[in-house]
Amino acid sequence: MNKFFALFVAAVVGLTGIARAADAVPVPEAMVRATSKEVMEVLKKESLPGNEKKLRDLIEAKILPSFDFTRITAQAVGKHWRDASPEQQAALVREFRTLLVRTYSTALTANKVQGIDVKPLKMGDADTDVIVKTEVANGGNQAFPIDYKLLKVSNNWKVYDVAVDGVSLVTNYRNSFNQTILKDGLDGLIKALSERNASAQAVKTTAK
Template sequence: MRKLFAFIMLVAGLTATAADVPAPEQLVRNTSKDVLEAIKKDNLTPADKRFRELVEAKVLPSFDFNRLTALAVGRYWKQATPDQQGSLVREFRTLLVRTYSTAVGANKLQNIDVKPVKMAESDTDVTVRTEVSASTGQPFPIDYRLIKVGSDWKVYDIAVEGVSLVTNYRTSFNQTIQKDGIDGLIKALADRNAAQPAKTPSK
């Protein structure tokens, strides 16, 4: 999972302009290029202000955190009250940002090869496949699942080497809920975030 969070920022809220390239593919391709250039040029680390600005301005707007959290919580999501759902989204979002921020420094990005996407104009759920090269090891695949929300595309799951973020968390979340209930999961996430606080982005 370390690799998974280390590359969350490679998708973001950029507008695709190339008419001959599907919007989801263009989004990933453009942002990958921009982020790589920024990291290499300024040698950014999670401690840098510019790094945090990149996460907040480019990464977070591209994710559908409500959908992502609902999928991770699974069948228990509908059992949660609106207040509980809001707390789950807030704490999970903070956890992902914190985990990403601490993990990204462990990888030295070299290149992101975005594979062509074949999709119909009516498609609203698309997977964008990439292959990431890093100085820390062999190239490995990262797949982004995006859904069309209005006129925008939002990421709602990521898989690294076939391991889904949603599936990975659903297992542990369900175990916690079965033992301590939904409030128990909220508390567990809040305690984890408090133990290693990170800058929480404003909504």
């Protein structure tokens, strides 16, 4: 598995759902603190390996609502996004979202998150673009930093990029996406993502 995603998914459980700010704690920071505890408790109680449906339900309910997948996909596709038709854009978002969900469900069973240290966030009342910094303890290995980039959209805060040890999720995919688009076009990228998702599904079905 991509090492970047193994680390990313080990930490992403710390940023799920929308939480209300307590006292003077900025909403993005409160969002991380208030919900990381809830998800960690679920992960400790549930026997996730082999229970793919429950794991996917957890991801759908607790992780995905916090992410702006349209913005993330647009940034990963880069300059080619504006050349995509509405139908192509919708397909790209759908397939990329599915890819991430399957990556999460696989990596969550292989990584043990033991603690998430959320750093205090300093922001002004007018700020709409912030970075919440965290440090994740993972299965006895050396803790590593995760930076969540959030944008305020219609009074809600959404993640539009994540950096693990300084490596951006968007940048991590933009290079490979660009190579595929230059070779096979936007439809080629959609096809490649679709086939990758179908292959992953077939492997899981066969393994049952």
